[in-house]
Amino acid sequence: MGGDHAPKxxxxxxxxxxxxxxxxxxxxxxxxxxxLPLLAKCPALKNNFTLHHTDQSISAEEKPxxxxxxxxxxxxxxxxxxxxxxxxxxxxxxxxxxxxxxxSKIVLRSLPDIDRPAIVTFVPNQKPGATVMLDMGxxxxxxxxxxFQFAIMGHAFAKVVLKIENPSIGILNVGSEDLKGxxxxxxxxxxxxxxxxxxxxxxxxxxxxxxxxxxxxxVTDGFCGNITLKAIEGMAKMVSGAIKQGFSNSFLAKIGYCxxxxxxxxxxxxxxxxxxxxxxxxxxxxxxxKSHGSADKESFANAxxxxxxxxxxxxxxxxxxxxxxTTNGCNGDYSENDENI
Amino acid sequence: MGGDHAPKxxxxxxxxxxxxxxxxxxxxxxxxxxxLPLLAKCPALKNNFTLHHTDQSISAEEKPxxxxxxxxxxxxxxxxxxxxxxxxxxxxxxxxxxxxxxxSKIVLRSLPDIDRPAIVTFVPNQKPGATVMLDMGxxxxxxxxxxFQFAIMGHAFAKVVLKIENPSIGILNVGSEDLKGxxxxxxxxxxxxxxxxxxxxxxxxxxxxxxxxxxxxxVTDGFCGNITLKAIEGMAKMVSGAIKQGFSNSFLAKIGYCxxxxxxxxxxxxxxxxxxxxxxxxxxxxxxxKSHGSADKESFANAxxxxxxxxxxxxxxxxxxxxxxTTNGCNGDYSENDENI
Numbered sequence: 001m002g003g004d005h006a007p008k009x010x011x012x013x014x015x016x017x018x019x020x021x022x023x024x025x026x027x028x029x030x031x032x033x034x035x036l037p038l039l040a041k042c043p044a045l046k047n048n049f050t051l052h053h054t055d056q057s058i059s060a061e062e063k064p065x066x067x068x069x070x071x072x073x074x075x076x077x078x079x080x081x082x083x084x085x086x087x088x089x090x091x092x093x094x095x096x097x098x099x100x101x102x103x104s105k106i107v108l109r110s111l112p113d114i115d116r117p118a119i120v121t122f123v124p125n126q127k128p129g130a131t132v133m134l135d136m137g138x139x140x141x142x143x144x145x146x147x148f149q150f151a152i153m154g155h156a157f158a159k160v161v162l163k164i165e166n167p168s169i170g171i172l173n174v175g176s177e178d179l180k181g182x183x184x185x186x187x188x189x190x191x192x193x194x195x196x197x198x199x200x201x202x203x204x205x206x207x208x209x210x211x212x213x214x215x216x217x218x219v220t221d222g223f224c225g226n227i228t229l230k231a232i233e234g235m236a237k238m239v240s241g242a243i244k245q246g247f248s249n250s251f252l253a254k255i256g257y258c259x260x261x262x263x264x265x266x267x268x269x270x271x272x273x274x275x276x277x278x279x280x281x282x283x284x285x286x287x288x289x290k291s292h293g294s295a296d297k298e299s300f301a302n303a304x305x306x307x308x309x310x311x312x313x314x315x316x317x318x319x320x321x322x323x324x325x326t327t328n329g330c331n332g333d334y335s336e337n338d339e340n341i
Numbered sequence: 342m343g344g345d346h347a348p349k350x351x352x353x354x355x356x357x358x359x360x361x362x363x364x365x366x367x368x369x370x371x372x373x374x375x376x377l378p379l380l381a382k383c384p385a386l387k388n389n390f391t392l393h394h395t396d397q398s399i400s401a402e403e404k405p406x407x408x409x410x411x412x413x414x415x416x417x418x419x420x421x422x423x424x425x426x427x428x429x430x431x432x433x434x435x436x437x438x439x440x441x442x443x444x445s446k447i448v449l450r451s452l453p454d455i456d457r458p459a460i461v462t463f464v465p466n467q468k469p470g471a472t473v474m475l476d477m478g479x480x481x482x483x484x485x486x487x488x489f490q491f492a493i494m495g496h497a498f499a500k501v502v503l504k505i506e507n508p509s510i511g512i513l514n515v516g517s518e519d520l521k522g523x524x525x526x527x528x529x530x531x532x533x534x535x536x537x538x539x540x541x542x543x544x545x546x547x548x549x550x551x552x553x554x555x556x557x558x559x560v561t562d563g564f565c566g567n568i569t570l571k572a573i574e575g576m577a578k579m580v581s582g583a584i585k586q587g588f589s590n591s592f593l594a595k596i597g598y599c600x601x602x603x604x605x606x607x608x609x610x611x612x613x614x615x616x617x618x619x620x621x622x623x624x625x626x627x628x629x630x631k632s633h634g635s636a637d638k639e640s641f642a643n644a645x646x647x648x649x650x651x652x653x654x655x656x657x658x659x660x661x662x663x664x665x666x667t668t669n670g671c672n673g674d675y676s677e678n679d680e681n682i
Contacts (some may be wrong), residue, residue, distance in 0.1 A: 056373045063520070126579040137515050140523050174478050175568040178402070182481050182564060207571025211579040223523060226515040228572045230548025235576040238467040238552040239612060243584065246608035248602055257603025260587065263594035267587035271580060 001030040001057035001074040002095015003300075008038060010094060013300030014049070015042035017308075022048060024308060028090050028163060029075040031055050051273045054078055058099045059295065066307065068106060076100060080107045083286040090287035090307040092278075092294050101138050101281055108286040111316065114144050114324050117283035118222070119290065120157050122276045123232060125213030132158040132167070133210065133218045136279060137226030144187030147171065147219055151192055152326055153282045154217035155200060156319040161309065167216035169197065170205030172224060180204060185243035188219070195326050278306030282319070287311055342371040342398035342416040343436015344634045344641075349379060351435060354641030355390070355469050357385035358649075363389060363647060370416040370431050372396050388395055395419055399418040399440045401634065408440035409447060415442060420644070421448045424627040431628035433619075435636050441629065442622055449627040452657065454664050458624035459485050459563070460631065461498050463617045464573060466554030474500040474551065474559045477620060478567030485528030488512065488560055492533055493667055494623045495558035495658040496541060502650065508557035510538065511546030513565060521545060529560070536667050577612060605643070619647030 001007055007030050013027045025048055028035060031054040039045060046318055056074045058067045071077050076095050082088040082263070084107050093100050101117065118135035125131045134154050139146060143246075145339035151169050158167035171189055173181040178189075180203065192201040202215045207228065210218055277299040281288040287310050291303035348371050355367045366389055369376060374608040382388060397415045399408045408409035412418050423429040425448050434441050441581050442458065451458055462628055466472045475495050480487060492510050499508035512530055514522040519530075521560070522545065533542040539634040543556045548569065551559055588598035608613040628651050632644035 047523035058680055061518075105611075124579075126582060140515060140521075157446075170569055174564055177402075177404075180481075207568040207573075208575030208578070210572055211575040220568075221394055224568055227513055227548040227561075228569050231551055231569045231573050232548075232576045234549030234552040235547070235573045236580060238465075239577060239580045241467060242608045242612055243605065246605035249608070253601040253604035256597040256599070258597070260594040260597025260601065263590035264584065264587035267583045267590065268580075271583055303575060 001006055002093050002100075003010070003295060004094075004296075005296060006094060007031070007035050009146070009295055009297050009300045010084050011035060011045070012297035013295070013304060015045045016297060016301035017304045018042075018048045019044040021308070024304075025050070027052060027082050029032075029054060029082075030057065031064065031075075032101070052078060060096050060097055062099055064096075064098040064102035067096065068102050071099065071103070073083040076284060077103055077107070078105055078274055080286075080288070083288070084108055089291065089311040090289060091288045092291060092303050092307045094291040094293050097137065100290055103289045104281055104284050104286070105140065108284045108288070111283050111285055111323070112318060113327060114153070114283040115144070116149070117281055118150050118153065118284045119225075119279050120154060121229065121279035122161075123210050123218075123229065124271050124276060127213035127258055128270055128280050130276065131210050131214055131218055132160065132212055133220070133225060133229065134217060134282065135220065135225050136226045136229055137220040137222045138281070139222040141223070142184060142221035144184050144191055144327070147184060147188035147190040147221065149283070149323075151188070151197060151201075151217070151219045152322050154219055155197060156322045157280065157282060157315065158216045160313040160315045160318050161214065164216055166200055168202045169200050169217045169219060170202045170209060170215035172210075172218055172220035172228070173204035173206065175206065176204045197326060219264070233309075240268070257278055276302075278303035280306070280310060280315070282315075285316070287315065343434050343441075344403070344632065344636060345435075346635075346637060347435060348372070348376050350636055350638050351643045352376060352383055352386070353556070353638035354636070354645060356386045357638060357642035358645045359383075359389045362383040362649070365389065365645075366391070368393060368420070368423050370395060370419045371398065371415075380482060381533075393419060397439050403437055403439050403440055405437075405443035407575065408437065409443050412440065412444070418448070421445055421629070424629070425449055430559040430652040431630060433630045433641075434630060435634055435644070437642060438478065438631055440660055441631055445627070445629045448631070449625045450626050452664070453624055453659060455490055455494070455624040457483070457490070457545055458622055459491050459494065460566075460620050461495060461623045462570065462620035463502075464551050464559075464570065465612050465617060468554035469611055469619065470554055470590045471503065471666045472551050472559055473557060473567060474561070474570065475623065476561065476563040476566050477570055479561045479622070480563040483525060483566070485525050485532055488525060488529035488562065489532040489536070490624070490664075492529070492542075492560045493663050494660055495560055496538060497663045498621065498623060498656065500555045501654040501656045501659050503557065505557055510541050510558045510560060511543045511550060511556035511559035512557070513559055513569070514545035514547065514550075516547065517545045524563070530580055532638075538667060541652050545553040567578055570658040573677075581609065595660050596640050611658055617643075619644035621647070621651060623656075626657070628656065632657035 078092045120134035121128035279290045289307040420432045463471035548591035630648040
């Protein structure tokens with residue numbers, strides 16, 4: 001029930017996936033009065049879903065603390081419960097990010113030795129490829145331990161999702177020299193240099209290195225990560241708007257567009273954030289994928305694809321292994337009852 | 342002598358300005374062995390310059406503390422001294438930003454009631470227009486008082502440079518709700534709401550608001566500002582590279598480009614960072630303009646234009662007035678001997 005086009009984009013997105021993948025079964029949580037008419041128009045989903053009705057949902061404006069207390073029968077809470085109860089392998093939501101993180105932390109709890117789950121996503125780069133980036137906004141203030149844990153999780157995520165054997169890691173900073181940056185950034189750099197990930201650690205990277213693809217994984221706090229990602233998206237939107245305007249300015253330009261459009265579209269498609277929709281709430285004892293709130297059906301389908309690949313590739317097993325390796329196995333014991341949330 | 346193409350871009354940039362503006366006299370500081378041959382090819386500069394030879398210069402890698410101690414006869418130091426000694430109205434440099442700020446702070450000192458000078462620049466927005474943004478990297482950690490002072494300086498800068506009567510101010514944050522963000526950001530917001538600038542204060546803005554042009558002035562700390570600006574520039578570069586590639590992919594696309602290029606170029610020109618070159622080191626007792634290190638002659642000429650307009654429009658008088666107004670005149674006395682650096 002979350003996002004700007006819910007439940008339409010969500011149901012239609014699931015339908016897109018079902019059309020080519022009959023193995024995936026969807027547990028749908030939401031208002032059946034709105035969902036059933038949509039399902040009638042989604043033939044591929046037939047036999048591939050179970051609908052759980054609830055008339056409660058969490059709005060985009062709801063504070064996480066309120067969502068946590070009052071939203072116990074909300075569509076979001078029930079969907080996360082399904083992961084906790086092992087009825088579902090993953091949850092995908094286009095709803096309130098703060099609420100999704102807060103409820104996931106309480107219901108699923110953090111992985112052992114992870115202080116703060118983070119939001120990890122991809123940004124297209126010019127290599128061409130994608131840069132893994134975290135945290136995208138779950139944690140405003142991050143100390144060096146937290147940044148170090150982000151590096152471990154980002155490394156595991158890039159390994160699994162981008163299929164890179166030994167992804168390179170960079171810490172986002174205002175310069176590449178050792179003395180640059182905040183205390184937290186410098187201390188996190190020292191931790192990485194002193195860890196089993198030292199060979200993967202490139203050092204500091206700057207803002208333009210994100211799209212350059214200088215490293216596979218860019219680590220930053222949630223304040224800077226959230227602002228930077230949105231700034232990049234804003235710039236992409238402005239440039240594509242300007243290009244459209246340029247093509248419509250004159251008759252000759254319009255003809256030019258007709259001739260070049262096929263080629264241009266294929267290149268620009270790669271840079272479209274839509275094709276990168278699906279951020280993971282990483283560091284949780286379960287797979288939680290966040291779609292953009294503005295996602296349309298194709299975009300939401302992409303978020304579902306990300307969730308499926310994270311399940312198939314057992315992302316959390318890789319993260320747990322990497323944490324064990326970096327902590328030399330001392331604190332790596334995995335317990336269902338771990339209270340580290 | 343600073344920047345990737347020094348002293349060539351610097352001398353040729355000054356020549357571009359001289360061609361249309363004979364009122365501006367250039368004091369050139371640097372190695373005459375390199376500069377004299379360049380001057381021979383710059384006829385417009387003839388009679389419009391005084392060359393001060395020095396064979397010392399500060400490299401891009403030099404630490405600010407070292408530059409400060411050892412660079413007393415460097416081209417950068419001598420140029421800043423000229424502003425201090427009122428031989429020059431402004432200094433423009435494409436050199437080491439950290440050194441420029443450190444030397445400027447020591448030589449020129451801060452304006453009264455300004456704790457930390459900042460770097461302020463423009464980002465093109467889709468309104469279309471330009472968004473004033475600060476700090477772009479001079480201050481990694483900023484408390485609420487410092488962010489509040491940035492807001493005052495950014496407001497004055499937008500007034501003078503963008504000729505907006507009452508520019509709107511936004512604080513960069515991860516969301517628009519009151520509770521979002523770090524302690525410093527929330528406290529700065531409270532200070533602004535409680536000041537004479539309260540009517541100009543829009544509230545929090547997010548990363549994509551920079552290019553949307555939601556507010557005229559975006560305030561943030563130097564860590565986030567530097568990273569965000571470079572990320573935006575990186576994205577712009579990637580998109581324009583992708584467009585070029587799209588146009589060269591096929592014969593039809595190439596013809597399309599020929600037909601659309603005039604219109605496209607005029608639109609994209611507005612988004613070219615070159616046309617926005619020239620950041621001000623604001624909050625100093627003198628006008629210091631920083632050009633991109635990679636600036637070519639047109640780009641450096643633009644930085645000179647920015648410096649000229651800041652001198653003509655008496656930017657520092659406006660800043661001093663605004664500070665006096667916000668501090669109710671209690672601390673606004675201006676003293677040549679102020680030790681507030």
